[in-house]
Structure formats: C-alpha cells, structure tokens
Amino acid sequence: MPAISMFYGIIIYMYFNDNKQHKLPYVHVKYQDDEVIVVIPEGDVLDGSIPKAKMKLLLAWMEIHRDELMADWQLAVAGEHPYKIEPLR
Numbered sequence: 001m002p003a004i005s006m007f008y009g010i011i012i013y014m015y016f017n018d019n020k021q022h023k024l025p026y027v028h029v030k031y032q033d034d035e036v037i038v039v040i041p042e043g044d045v046l047d048g049s050i051p052k053a054k055m056k057l058l059l060a061w062m063e064i065h066r067d068e069l070m071a072d073w074q075l076a077v078a079g080e081h082p083y084k085i086e087p088l089r
Contacts, residue, residue, distance in 0.1 A: 001028065004072060007061070007087035010054055014076045025073040029058055040073060041066040061088040 004027075005012045013028040025040040029050060036048040036055070043059045050058070062069060065085050072082035 002081060004082050005061070005065075005085045005087050007089075008054065008057055010050070010058055012058075012061075012085075014072055014082045025070060027062075027069065038062070040069045057088055064088070 001013045001015050003011050004014050009031055011030045013030070015028065024046070026037050026046060027040060029036045029038060031050040031054045034048065034050040036050045036058075037046040038044070038058065039046060041062065043062055049055075068083070068085050072085070075082045
C-alpha cells in the first residue's frame with residue numbers, strides 16, 4: 001500500500017488490485033490514530049473518520065488533484081505503482 005501523498009499529518013494511500021471490496025475508486029487516509037476510506041472523486045466516506053478540520057483539507061486536496069487520483073486508481077487496479085501526488089500547500 002504505497003503512500004501517494006502526505007501533508008499536515010495526513011497520509012493518503014492507495015492499495016494495489018483493490019477494486020473488489022467497494023467497487024468504487026477510493027483512497028485510504030490516516031491521520032494519527034484515525035483512518036478513513038474516501039471515494040474518488042466525490043469525497044464520500046465509505047468507512048471510518050478523521051477530525052473534521054483534516055477532512056476539509058483532504059477534500060480540498062482531492063478536488064485539486066481529481067484527475068491525478070483517477071489516473072493513479074487505474075494504475076493501482078492494474079497492479080502498477082501509482083505516482084506520488086503533490087501535497088496540499
């Protein structure tokens with residue numbers, strides 16, 4: 001599960017070959033001891049939670065990098081390593 005981006009203590013991961021569990025493109029996100037699974041590109045939460053302020057930062061980042069996230073999802077589903085994505089600045 002490679003980390004594709006990190007900012008403000010938020011770490012975003014994308015699993016390889018992981019399209020069967022939810023049947024949607026999504027990312028796994030960790031912040032301290034909290035974890036959340038978020039759908040790309042809508043930003044809907046599938047499972048878990050992180051603090052509200054961090055979730056707002058995550059959703060802003062996802063909006064900015066929507067196309068890159070979808071391209072990485074296609075790579076990950078095909079078993080290829082997704083590219084790193086610029087952090088939120």
